[in-house]
Amino acid sequence: MVELTGHLVPLPVVLPLLAAGLRLALGRRWPRLQRVLSVTTLSVVLLVSVLLLVAADTHGPLVVQVGGWAAPVGISLVADRLSALLLVVSVAITLAVLVYSIGQGMVDGEEVAPLAIYHPTYLILVAGVATAFLAGDLFNVYVGFEVLLTASYVLLTLGGTGSRLRAGATYVVVSLVSSMVFLVAVATIYAATGTVNLAQLAERLAELPPQLQLVLHTLLLTGFAIKAAVFPLSAWLPDSYPTAPAPVTAVFAGLLTKVGVYTMIRTQTLLFPGGSLDTLLLVVALATMLVGILGAVAQTDIKRLLSFTLVSHIGYLVFGLAVGSVHGLSAAIFYAVHHITVQTSLFLVAGLIERRGGTTSMRSLGGLATLSPVLGILFFVPAMNLAGIPPLSGFLGKLGLVQAGVAAGGPLAYTLVAGSVVTSLLTLYAMARLWGYAFWRSPSLAVAATPGTVLESPGEPALTSAYGPEETVGPASRRTVTGGATTLGGQAIVTTARLPRTMTGATIALVAFGLALTVLAGPLTAYCERTASELLESGDEHPTLAPGGDG
Amino acid sequence: MTVLATGAATTPTLALVGVIGVLGAVGTTLLLERSLTRILLGVVVLSNAINLLILAAGGPAGRPPMLETQTTAPMNDPLPQAMVLTAIVITLGVTAFLLAMAYRSWQLEGNDEVRDDAEDRRILRAAEHGDLRAQIRAERERLARAEDDDLRGTS
Numbered sequence: 001m002v003e004l005t006g007h008l009v010p011l012p013v014v015l016p017l018l019a020a021g022l023r024l025a026l027g028r029r030w031p032r033l034q035r036v037l038s039v040t041t042l043s044v045v046l047l048v049s050v051l052l053l054v055a056a057d058t059h060g061p062l063v064v065q066v067g068g069w070a071a072p073v074g075i076s077l078v079a080d081r082l083s084a085l086l087l088v089v090s091v092a093i094t095l096a097v098l099v100y101s102i103g104q105g106m107v108d109g110e111e112v113a114p115l116a117i118y119h120p121t122y123l124i125l126v127a128g129v130a131t132a133f134l135a136g137d138l139f140n141v142y143v144g145f146e147v148l149l150t151a152s153y154v155l156l157t158l159g160g161t162g163s164r165l166r167a168g169a170t171y172v173v174v175s176l177v178s179s180m181v182f183l184v185a186v187a188t189i190y191a192a193t194g195t196v197n198l199a200q201l202a203e204r205l206a207e208l209p210p211q212l213q214l215v216l217h218t219l220l221l222t223g224f225a226i227k228a229a230v231f232p233l234s235a236w237l238p239d240s241y242p243t244a245p246a247p248v249t250a251v252f253a254g255l256l257t258k259v260g261v262y263t264m265i266r267t268q269t270l271l272f273p274g275g276s277l278d279t280l281l282l283v284v285a286l287a288t289m290l291v292g293i294l295g296a297v298a299q300t301d302i303k304r305l306l307s308f309t310l311v312s313h314i315g316y317l318v319f320g321l322a323v324g325s326v327h328g329l330s331a332a333i334f335y336a337v338h339h340i341t342v343q344t345s346l347f348l349v350a351g352l353i354e355r356r357g358g359t360t361s362m363r364s365l366g367g368l369a370t371l372s373p374v375l376g377i378l379f380f381v382p383a384m385n386l387a388g389i390p391p392l393s394g395f396l397g398k399l400g401l402v403q404a405g406v407a408a409g410g411p412l413a414y415t416l417v418a419g420s421v422v423t424s425l426l427t428l429y430a431m432a433r434l435w436g437y438a439f440w441r442s443p444s445l446a447v448a449a450t451p452g453t454v455l456e457s458p459g460e461p462a463l464t465s466a467y468g469p470e471e472t473v474g475p476a477s478r479r480t481v482t483g484g485a486t487t488l489g490g491q492a493i494v495t496t497a498r499l500p501r502t503m504t505g506a507t508i509a510l511v512a513f514g515l516a517l518t519v520l521a522g523p524l525t526a527y528c529e530r531t532a533s534e535l536l537e538s539g540d541e542h543p544t545l546a547p548g549g550d551g
Numbered sequence: 552m553t554v555l556a557t558g559a560a561t562t563p564t565l566a567l568v569g570v571i572g573v574l575g576a577v578g579t580t581l582l583l584e585r586s587l588t589r590i591l592l593g594v595v596v597l598s599n600a601i602n603l604l605i606l607a608a609g610g611p612a613g614r615p616p617m618l619e620t621q622t623t624a625p626m627n628d629p630l631p632q633a634m635v636l637t638a639i640v641i642t643l644g645v646t647a648f649l650l651a652m653a654y655r656s657w658q659l660e661g662n663d664e665v666r667d668d669a670e671d672r673r674i675l676r677a678a679e680h681g682d683l684r685a686q687i688r689a690e691r692e693r694l695a696r697a698e699d700d701d702l703r704g705t706s
Binding site for chain 1: 582587590594597598601604605607608609628630631634637638641644645648649652655656659660665666668670671
């Protein structure tokens with residue numbers, strides 16, 4: 001049984017790549033069959049990931065040496081508790097988003113030129129994420145990153161419209177810089193130790209002089225922090241995510257930053273387990289939480305608001321990681337799982353909102369709770385979850401982090417505990433504000449709210465006034481707003497009173513998954529505790545070189 | 552693995568380090584430009600600097616890393632070369648994508664400048680509008696006051 005599941009490890013990487021190739025080869029023929037192919041592939045990958053999770057939990061880490069080359073030279077794929085858990089959640093998310101985007105594509109009748117590449121690219125993105133999670137050496141983590149980033153460049157600029165190119169330019173250049181920093185780190189680490197295998201690195205890095213360790217450590221963390229959007233390096237995210245199509249933004253929000261966090265966890269626990277730079281990470285985590293959420297409070301566009309909450313809540317993950325205890329780390333892992341799910345659902349709901357209301361600008365929306373009660377519920381549950389209202393999983397995750405912070409003690413940890421509570425409250429405020437504008441006020445108010453009248457109301461930041469006189473004429477001008485309603489290909493959306501059933505279904509499934517995390521919080525927390533203690537206690541026995549793994 | 556010269560024990564040539572430094576400086580400067588084409592050139596130059604860095608990490612050149620040869624002279628480390636090949640392929644793909652983006656941007660807007668974020672500009676303009684409105688309001692109040700004074704003066 002162990003042998004058999006061991007052979008499953010490369011499948012999450014191989015299957016999506018194969019399916020992507022097949023879809024590219026088939027081109028535009030048999031669209032229905034192709035959709036079935038994509039969904040089936042991801043379903044199988046989900047099943048495989050769950051098997052890996054169970055096997056990694058019961059039998060310990062699974063290792064496969066790709067091509068039969070022994071570990072230090074060859075490529076090893078490792079599925080331990082952490083990577084298996086994140087893999088399961090990521091694949092579940094991507095499956096839901098895939099169904100959602102298929103629904104959107106069917107409604108908009110989009111199987112035309114730029115969209116023929118959407119599904120293959122999406123599958124390659126999944127393969128890249130899986131590679132980054134499973135890679136057993138630093139260079140393959142880099143390759144995984146590049147695969148997923150290159151796929152994300154294509155997805156972000158899908159359709160090649162002006163606003164997407166503008167957002168894409170920022171995103172591509174920033175991602176390139178982060179990849180280069182990472183590659184410099186890989187090269188220097190290789191020069192210093194003569195290996196890129198994670199298990200060997202754990203031993204050899206510890207023997208280096210502390211100054212050199214600090215340089216390498218900082219290089220790695222800088223590269224990963226850009227990808228994870230940790231505060232001083234987070235400004236690119238709210239500028240680039242909102243213009244992408246809703247499903248793309250949703251999957252980016254769920255996965256890309258979390259892959260960065262995953263590598264940060266590996267860096268802190270496996271490569272440099274001494275807890276150096278923990279203080280720096282704590283300070284940075286506090287800044288990420290507060291600056292991110294203050295940005296969110298100031299936004300009027302739903303997608304931008306959600307992008308800022310995304311940045312802000314990355315701070316929680318870094319907080320848990322930087323506390324350095326088993327409890328902190330396990331809470332951070334739990335929070336990562338929760339946050340992937342909730343943030344993705346919220347972005348999917350934002351997509352539904354823009355389909356129903358024709359815009360994602362809060363000022364132009366209103367009365368959605370009466371117009372579409374389903375949409376109201378679908379937004380309300382993950383929004384409260386994000387804000388951390390008991391008994392939802394967001395509350396449990398935050399509680400775990402606060403407990404870990406209090407247990408760690410010291411002025412800095414207490415400041416962070418306070419900061420995280422404030423951030424949680426401000427998240428609630430931002431969500432309540434969004435709810436009040438888009439869902440609760442009378443629809444007539446929203447329609448009547450021409451930019452001129454909003455502008456005169458006291459105390460409001462007069463953002464709408466700044467579109468310029470030529471653009472502020474009527475409802476039609478809302479289409480020019482960034483993050484406005486556009487299809488996958490970038491054309492203006494046709495709003496419908498009835499939401500497409502496939503899209504709603506996928507969103508409901510994801511929200512239900514988020515609720516399931518709350519119900520299953522007990523077993524999940526126990527699993528996260530086991531993961532964290534595995535990471536922290538047996539740091540120098542990374543399984544890549546374990547004798548049983550030579551397959 | 553013990554046969555291979557590892558970077559830990561040896562040092563690369565100084566010339567290589569110099570080239571890496573110059574390429575890195577040139578690449579970084581270009582990367583900070585506004586035009587996408589220049590950024591693209593910066594990316595190409597900078598990634599070449601990093602490729603050389605990886606090669607340098609393998610230590611000084613030795614004999615070809617083939618197991619059949621009989622000499623005992625130290626072999627070249629083949630791993631950095633494999634890594635550099637991968638990195639080159641990735642850079643090629645990214646370069647192609649950036650070129651396409653620069654071309655598309657030129658098609659749409661007639662230039663390939665990386666623009667400011669729309670929201671940032673909007674906030675800036677909103678602030679300017681706010682200032683302007685405050686000025687107008689102040690001016691109106693001043694005029695109204697002057698008018699009042701005039702009326703009072705004539706009655």
